[in-house]
Amino acid sequence: MKRQNGFTLIELVVVIVILGILAVTAAPKFMNLQVDARNASLQGLKGAIQGAAGITYGKAAVKGQETGVGAISVAGSTLNLVDGYPKATSAALGLVVNGLNNKEEWKVKTNITNHAENSISYTFANQADTKTNCYVTYNQAKSTAAATVSVTKCE
Template identity: 60%
Template sequence: MYMASNQKGFTLIELVVVIVILGILAVTAAPKFLNLQNDARNASLQGLKGAIQGAAGIVYGKATIKGVESVADESITEGSTTINIDFGYPKATVTDLEAAVNGLKEDWDCEEDTTTTPNSVKCSFKGEASYLTTDDKCYVRYVQASSSQAASTIVSVDDSCK
């Protein structure tokens, strides 16, 4: 059998060096990709915060047009939807918040917290009730307006969301 002396190819040492380099790159890049779930959770919660803020602003605008932005315990109706308001902003009830924010009922678990003054609603990821604990920061809290000088507030999450 004749073997040409100019055969080209990789030696075993070259292949091992390439595999080691790829392993090092994989180890340094993996932590960046493993944190994508936390980033997605935080982005979803920030999106919910924005949706609630936008809806509260629209409700306040409609209340202003109606002339009830400084009145407690009022309601506004748009089509077949009625939203109870205090000082122009939606009341902190699950029903009123769901009426103001499209998709809230389908995508999020919300519960009323009447232990706070003023009342508030906490919303977390659908099907993950463990995120409603007070120690966790994986939720968005909507706090009802307490006077005509104090607008409703939305407390968001920080980067410690699990």
């Protein structure tokens, strides 16, 4: 009679246990990718706003509008300035940051506690308004400081 070779029950159980341990240790790393992706998108928006504000300041300085309240023409529209930087309004930032007026991607966040005066915040268009984090804030320039952009990370 010919002897059949195969795996014993103990060998199969050991392999299943090892695969289970690997799955338990690897799963949390992959399940947190959405939060990481959202935080990366917010960092990208922050960079876009900072870059646009810097370019706007350069244009304003060339035209002698780097102090006080002023306006320059951008793409055939009037861009309102404060100390050479875009004013903290959705209209002004929408002129200088491509894609910021896309209602399917970004929206203005309105329910922020301790929101600084002369600032505007953006969050994801599909995010609930009750969420207290996950947004980018643009703080308008002051006579003593340039415009700043900050990120409140998603959790």
